[in-house]
Amino acid sequence: MKRLINQRPGRVSTAALALLPFVVLALFYMFASDARLAENPNDKLLPSFSTLAESFVRLTTEPSQRTGEILLWQDTEASLRRLAQGVGISAAIGLIVGVALGAIPLIRSGFAPFVAVLSLIPPMAVLPVLFIVFGLGEVSKVVLIVVGITPFIVRDLQQRVQELPRELIIKAQTLGANSWQIVLRVILPQVVPRLIDAVRLSLGTAWLFLISAEAIAATEGLGYRIFLVRRYLAMDVILPYVVWITLLAYLTDFLLKQTSRRAFPWYHTGEPGR
Amino acid sequence: MKRLINQRPGRVSTAALALLPFVVLALFYMFASDARLAENPNDKLLPSFSTLAESFVRLTTEPSQRTGEILLWQDTEASLRRLAQGVGISAAIGLIVGVALGAIPLIRSGFAPFVAVLSLIPPMAVLPVLFIVFGLGEVSKVVLIVVGITPFIVRDLQQRVQELPRELIIKAQTLGANSWQIVLRVILPQVVPRLIDAVRLSLGTAWLFLISAEAIAATEGLGYRIFLVRRYLAMDVILPYVVWITLLAYLTDFLLKQTSRRAFPWYHTGEPGR
Amino acid sequence: KDQFRIAWSIYVGWMPWDYAAESGIVKKWADKYGIEIEVVQINDYVESINQYTAGAFDGCVMTNMDALTIPAAGGVDSTALIIGDFSNGNDAVILRDKTELAEIAGQKVNLVELSVSHYLLARGLASVGLSERDVTVVNTSDADMVSAFASGGPTAVVTWNPLVSEILAMPNTAKVFDSSQIPGEIIDLMVVNTETLEANPALGKALVGAWYETLSIMSKDDEAGRAARTAMGKASGTDLAGYDAQLASTKMFFEPAEAVAFAKSEQLPLTMEEVASFSFDHGLLGEGAPNPGFIGVAFPGERYFGDDGNLKLRFDSAYMQMAADGAL
């Protein structure tokens, strides 16, 4: 027998092993749900799979009374739009500020400590202030995402810029580059794939803030729907929404990864294939 | 004139530059506050610095009605206790599961995809389920932190374990190590400083979840106080609390960094001094 | 100024605002007075009041207690333009495995601290000779109240509908005290900025006009009325039956005259005095408040409670009177 550390499963057993925990979880849920429903058939906490399926069908077919659109798509569209705007703005700020901080020592001296302090403020604690400043419209939801993830992206990108080999910056200068050209042609293009990495890392937090923001002021959106039905403990709506959000999160991440691979092949050589 | 990119400020100007944004922010606040107070002397939104100072003194000296303790210390103690428990448990789980996933291919095949999916579920969306399982007491607040940051720590540590040079694992085997010994004597000790890094990275999120948990059900805690006094827009309490939380977050981070430097000098050689 | 923003949040007594906005009634009345009114839904009730207090909205729905403790205490002179309803059983104290309010002594009570639930609890405790010291109040967010109770931990909660009926649907629960035992003390209002209202009476007229037109539609048991209530039910996450059940424990003032009478009643100043003293005891009037009457409240007929030199909350029946007179 080889050491445990040297044992690698084959292809088929890898797939089987990977599925196992999901199956166990589903079974576990089924038993728990059955037990609760046997005790109280009206129990809303752990609806049976059939209830969940019904509810999912309803969510994906029934039009909303406000706009006549299908609820789930309407919510998804609203949430994804906010997420895209929020993350897009954060990425833009992150890129500009991060590169400025990382590339230009004078700016770094001036603002890096400030950004470091800003990034420590828990956005949840300043929610009231944020709402006062940015109101409660669409803007505020986007702003909450921006406030929540930009400090991380900025600091990560600053770090990445500073990690670029010093040799490249010197080399660019020996090719006659001025500061602006160095930023434009040497630093920016090398940092964009790293920006995608940073965005991927911060997407989870972005979802968190989106859901929080939608719970405070919105009339549509995935977080809003969950908030709305939460007071009725309508788990038959909440659980499909959670699964759906998880799936969306997975897809977004996957798309970003693929985009980066396509657009920046030079960045991804040397990555392990698995 | 040197290129902007080559200009470095001296010591004194570095300090001056670093202070500048803070001073600007304070001035800006002062003007905005004065303007609002001139219009409505009872305005609660942007209290003057003197009100803030008074309120801070009150918070740090006046005993609470409920318990007779000083409010700020009582809240701080409650929050830090929850934070420490939550982060401690997360770190422990992260270390064990992360090392198991990173070191043992069979376990990785079985659980890595499951953990990846788990980490995508927004914890806020499954709050009701958490309540059902863990109740509403202290446990649920700690659990929310654990649920919020453990997936990140696990995945980060798995990554770090997999990044350990393959050569070291082989070398250990040529010294006769079995799998357990490799984990115990080669992987674990090398991964602990990396665990501290991961914990530092996730502290911001931990604060976020702590404050959210305390906003949901609590009788004390920094987040509780902020959300309670939000009910009457007591910014003179909220703002000092936010500053205090930021300071605590900074201190925790600093302490972790120093601990790591002291305890694992081999890990920190080669880091830039600044 | 001819553009105004009002905020509302989801609650049985305020759902008409959603219907009024969605069905175009608000626009119709705004057009009539040559102004524009934007009706904004805000899910976080406290946040909507904070926004109003900060000046982001010209009007906002809130309870009488919150009107006193947030905008009025924050120095924003506010007028209760419309008295929409009072809670008549909609807020309740619920115990698990117990049936008498007195048995609450020594328990942990989950509620939204410093809200009307807190007030209801204080009134309830007083009615059985207990005080707040006899229980432990645990601040619990309303959104999570139902799942919190379902978790089995909490044994006592104070909350409002629809959460009350959700919780009562669980086994072994009993309502031991509710707002029908203190009728007329928990009042749901449309509050507008006094200064804005004085400068723009059109805003008051349009809002009152739209409100009572909506109420007259929904109060009828005909096709249109049911459709309106169905829409309101859906928007609050339930259905017609669920919404009707909530309405049953709410004393809606469908007729403007009723509301006017309530505003002019002897009870209202007494209620506000009770509320002010509760708020003062809990520090809600601010650190600088020397007594419960620190913030003056005005009532129709030149009646006042508290410091009439610091009038910040005014119950004004003039606009509702116009509606009652058909003068809008």
Added chain:
Amino acid sequence: MTPRIRFENVWMTYGDQVVLERLNLTVAPGEFCTIVGASGCGKTTLLRLLLGEETPSRGRILLDGEPLPAEPGPDRGIVFQRYSVFPHLSVLGNVLLGLELRASPVTGRLLGAARRNAQEEAVAMLEAVGLGQALSKYPTQLSGGMQQRLALAQSLVMHPRILLLDEPFGALDPGIRRDMHELVLRLWRENNLTVFMVTHDIREGFYLGTRLLVFDKLRYDPDEPQAYGAGITYDLPIGQADSETLAAVLGRPGAAASDRPPAPGLQR
């Protein structure tokens, strides 16, 4: 005498790519085989096969007449070009580790008298490689040459039968390199080792080994460069290597490097 190592018609392929083909090799105990060849021709792969980290795609490898264990073990020590020592252990800790692992399967640590004995043994080994003065330093505080000495000591304290060296001195300064050569030769003689050492420097190969193995593609198809693997093109018992053979070795155009066909060349 059973050969220490015997390759019997060994092939090694990764997917489509043939790395090694038709490898037959018999190595007696105590031989010092140096291995040269173009970059990417499979020298490291050969060592990985000897370690048991990889199993041959075809053929078999015998160690002392028995099939080679399918995973690394304490009978075969290794020193890599980099990452050969544990950064989290002191110099002494690095050498102690093997002794502790052998004696204590569960905790992997020794206490009391057992620890003192092991410590003595480790210190003796460290003194043999000239690191007696640096016992409590961490590897990052050592120069490259000292790190490689440490890696050697760490391996040798386990008394392996076979020592595998993968370009162990590739990253060192020439001066330090020279000292290391002497050290390795001394340790080889004193510990009765069988050594396989990969190097890029053919002179190093000639100087150190008792036998020089030159790896290169045996055949080459320009359209499908990955179709054929490398094998031993020269197997020179050292001492027999006259200037003609040397010239032949140096002159032969190789086929595997990515840049242009480089021969495993002399450093000029």
Added chain:
Amino acid sequence: MTPRIRFENVWMTYGDQVVLERLNLTVAPGEFCTIVGASGCGKTTLLRLLLGEETPSRGRILLDGEPLPAEPGPDRGIVFQRYSVFPHLSVLGNVLLGLELRASPVTGRLLGAARRNAQEEAVAMLEAVGLGQALSKYPTQLSGGMQQRLALAQSLVMHPRILLLDEPFGALDPGIRRDMHELVLRLWRENNLTVFMVTHDIREGFYLGTRLLVFDKLRYDPDEPQAYGAGITYDLPIGQADSETLAAVLGRPGAAASDRPPAPGLQR
């Protein structure tokens, strides 16, 4: 003739540590100076001074009789051991970059005819270094030797007066190294360059340079190793280097390496 480069009593210190001391050196246009010395003795620091990346703590450096600009510029090209090419640009893009930067200060890009002209120039340069077939590849797809060719082409297309090379071939295989030597010598002659090349391999130094500079500590205090810096201990016009001098250079015990005093030694 004004010397291309003139060091006048240059000292370089980092805090307490003296790295270079009392450096006086005059280099005529077209000279090829190779620089050897123990690790850490300040060879790279010398190049950084020449780049303008560092300013001398004392003394001054003249370029064509004028004070040297205090930051890198297109008149002084450099090739490092690693990280000398831009990973995000293709081979052609890497060489085009300098031409584009020169012509277009704001966008740093060329379009239309100007771009075509620059492209032709870049391709010619790439063909000169033997990379004509790899124009659209990315550096990560190139072998180490090809990357260093690319770095050379990238520098030379700017027609620098001075070319600085910091162990440019240290990471290359001996075979590839030999090709690179020929390339550098050819480019040096064709472009009328003044070259400063740091190397660890003293033979490389002798073979390539017209002048070999050996750096070492001039004096040494064992208690305070950082108190004294290095200077030029030998300045050999190549051709004059008879076997005796060579032996002297090789035999002199150095003082700066961390392991044990190594001489800048021969690769044996």
